[in-house]
Amino acid sequence: MGSSTGQPGQQGWDEEVDLLIFGAGAAGMTAALVADHEKMTVLLCEKTGMVGGITSTSGGTTWVPGTKLSVEAGVPDSVDDARRFLQSVVGARGGDAAREAFLQSGPLAIDELARISEVKFVAATAHPDYVNGPGAAYGGRALAPAPFDARALGKDFARVRPPRKEFMGLGGMMVARNDLNMLLAPFASFANFRRTIAVVGRYAMDRLRYPRGTQLVMGNALAARLFYSLRKRGVEVRFDTPLVELVRESGRVTGAIVATPGGGHRRIGARRGVVLATGGITRHPTLRNRFFPTGARGLSLAPETHTGDGVDRARQLGANVENGGDSPGLWMPCSIRRAPGGDSSEDSVWPHIILDRAKPGLIAVNSRGERFVNESNSYHDFVMGMLRDAQGGDGPSVPAHLIVDAAFIREYGLGLLMPARSAGRIAAFERSGYLVKGNTLAELAAKLQVDAAGLARTVETYNRAAVDGKDPAFERGSSPMSRFNGDARQQPNPCIRPIGAGPYYAVTVWPADLACSAGLSGTANGEVLDHGGNVIPGLFACGNDLASIFRGTYPGPGTTLGPAIVFGWRIAKFVAQRCRERGTSRAQGQSVGLKRRKDSCNASSVAIN
Template identity: 35%
Template sequence: MSSGNDSDDWDIVTDLLVVGSGGGGLCAALTAQANGIQALVVEKTPQIGGSTAMSGGVLWLPDNPVSRAAGVPDSREDARRYFDAVVGDEGPATSKVRREAFLDAVEPMVEFLRGAGVPFRHCEGYSDYYDDRPGGKARGRSLETDLFDTATLGPWESRLRITDDMPPIPAYTADVSALSVAPRTAKSLRTVAAIAGRFAAATLRGRRLRGSGVALQGYLLRALIDADIPVWTNSPMSDLTTENGQVTGAVVERNGRRLRVRARRGVLLAAGGFARNEAMRQKYGRQPASAAWTSANPGDSGEVIETAIQHGAAVDLMDEAWWIPSSILPNGRPVFAVYERSKPYAFMVDGNGERYCNEAASYMEVGRKMYERHADGFTAVPSWWITDSRNRARYLWGTTPGGITPREWLTSGYVKRADSIEELARLCGIDPARLRATTDRFNAGAVRGEDPDFHKGERTYDRYYGDPAVHPNPCLGPVEKGPFYAFTLYPGDVGTSGGVLTDEHARVLRDDGEPVAGLYATGNGTASLVGRHYPGAGASIGVSFAFGWIAARHAAGSSAGGTSTQSHLPIGADTGE
């Protein structure tokens, strides 16, 4: 590391250097400019958007103005009660002062982003994941954006992260639950027709409409382009620069050059976690684990966290991730199970053939239950998803329609099929008598729509992805009609959720609780505000946005220096090469 000032050995000078182009980072860059300082975003991969672009693109924001306008009653007190009931106290990351800073940021941040051209809408019915607890909301607190036309990005369209396995379906969040049961209900048929109509109309007009995380990040990227805020792709940060104990900037690799970037107001780390770093997962994470199980973005490899640690950052919750039960396709690609776990005629068991949780609970809760069960001496990593022929015939598995079981799935062993539960148990290495007993107990309750053991289908969230054509409980139906199927489920994830500790201003903290001067962080590279739980759809993204907004405003009000005169290329000149 070397030091310097604005006049000697810096290649680039800016005010706020944002490392990473996830949602929190792009939000921070926009906020910085709106508060009178300049920002530069550097992204190590060829594509912009991070894991946010690969997600559902939803933000969980308690007491937000968009949901209130939609008629959802909420309040600061309800939000506090819900945090207390779900998140609790997991240490400094979940402190009340950080929680209050987050809640303070919600309304002004949403209004700011709307003013910057991000059109939010309430995700009606996408319930809080623990709606039955104090302060929980059955109608939800989550926001998404309108559909986004990626063609409006022009030459930048190719650099927006769009995953190959996500078809260009112009769908909203609420459409997904209906699609997952199509064509079982009139609503699902209307949804299919509506999406087909949107797609046809867009195609005729030369529009490329997308929803989910692509839409959210697309709106943000377009706002950055319009504001002439530079974003560099293929530009990883290799180190931070310091002077007298303060972070002064960073070294960025770009087009074969090592550029020293001066950041007068600070550096914001928004580069994600370490989901794809096998060594870090083995060092810090729950076991057993594998980077092959993650669905995080390809750049989620942890070196930015390691750099922060080298510069004195404290870390916490490093064993935690945004768990999501996943199967591994024959080609090695993970496919996570979200709506699948709420469908009837199926249940999950450990290696002993016993159920151990409410399968329709939030993905993070079920993932944690897998590890807790495994730690108790039962083989639950992996677990088995057991279905009968009705489930396999009627419902999507990933993006594969019900009724379609590819031959490769069977020949590769990805899915096992048998004419009886006992035969299926033998194929899975499970004691047949044990699996039969579990099946009989499950079925006895399921025919009545009841789950006395784990209460599946009793919460509003459980039922969100259930089959409304099944009564009295859309999540329960007996597993009794052969042939029977078994899928292997692992505790996959969509990113790690532990990392550097930050305070209410998003400043990175040392072990003694003092801030690392000039260094901020947000997103999956930080110890999460929601600790070891996931209160609602988009909690990680909502928190990342909020603390990116907070960091930029704090940096703008800092006394680190005056307005910079940047010498970087304007945004339109970045070829990304």
């Protein structure tokens, strides 16, 4: 469908609000919360029956420099340091104004959300930036959402998208990172046993009343906290209501046509603007192929419903789509355990984030049997190494193979296989085809269809330097982030030790997108731009619908959620401030279908430029 045209007042709205928002992820829910706080009438339309989008299935870490939370955590951070850091990482790739807006607004947004809602974060004392450079931080910038007791939501708990099944234990139990080691070794100490009993006991009680555990952590906690805050404020979230068409009158976006759960259409006017936060282009049927390299098109961590609706409807109005700079996507290397019977929807996909790649005694090789990247790099940079070592994004390092010895499996596990001493448990992963075993490197190479001579040379070269904890080829273990994710017991380098005698094991990993860098061009206030760089009045974008301010780089943990929240906040603040500056008042009359209206835009001391 194209855009509707006509004269103001001729559209025959079924209802009218101040701000109409599409997409109930972190960005959209933040914009709705802040707009409501600013005394605007708000309607949040969600395509599916649940809130959260990819926020719900993410780790939930939110990268915002310079907050008071960093001071409270004892690792004070500054915006000035973050500015120097981003200049070193992003350089001259562009987007300076938007990044500066993010830096200036980030602390204000996090502080205000804590005051007006149940959205609470805690600054991590140790969660290093992913790239070395001047101004890089070891802690303080990565904010973790506080755990949330979903029992507070009552029946609305069913509206929170569950995390990935691979991240839940016992069929529905979420486990915080600081509890994981205890639960993996419950009999190692009395403290471990006591904590295991507490966590599992709580979960057992939950399952008497709920379909999964109610102790939420990571991105699931963040999504639930945002949703709970909207419910407390009475902000309407309309489910199963996808965007069909944007409406433009006299050059300005004034509303939208949506599909209703009953199968019809509804016309909704938006006096102050329409906000797109629909999850980006990750599963758009043509834009994915247009922007994504060949080797990275096959696997996505985004929900199936993230088909680029917001970006697509904006394009119909002439909006510009950026290619994402260095990379159109932000990546994770993932292994796949195929489901019995061949039903791909039941496959288990494991993102290799922190538990194995940086640990000592693992190498990643391509089809030539050669290493091609620093295995302890961030998940994004690891995949960038896979894609660089390829022609057109599809070559010898797509897929890649993570190779370890038996001692590694016992200590650290590998992918979906948690630390394992049971031969039967290891054999089950072998039988499924997920884990490949070779008594010799030659046997392993044959099963992986990897060059055997190349693999033998690689292991020999790696082991020779690893005896002294060195990696002259890739400098593994040289960054604070890689050392943090390694094993401090291994000295002198927590990321390096020789690979021992056989048997050897491997899992195969593929590139998967966790978010977009490509997206709609926008201003520092999230206003969508057309091909000529002009603002499309009344149209805003945030989250993955908006092109990344980091231009395809991935500076640190949570650098997708941080901008999503901050630009959702900025859009609401900008619209409210413009309302006040123009001295406008709300149109009179009763809005159809909304529970309440408010008197005027709230006075605010925050200037959005």
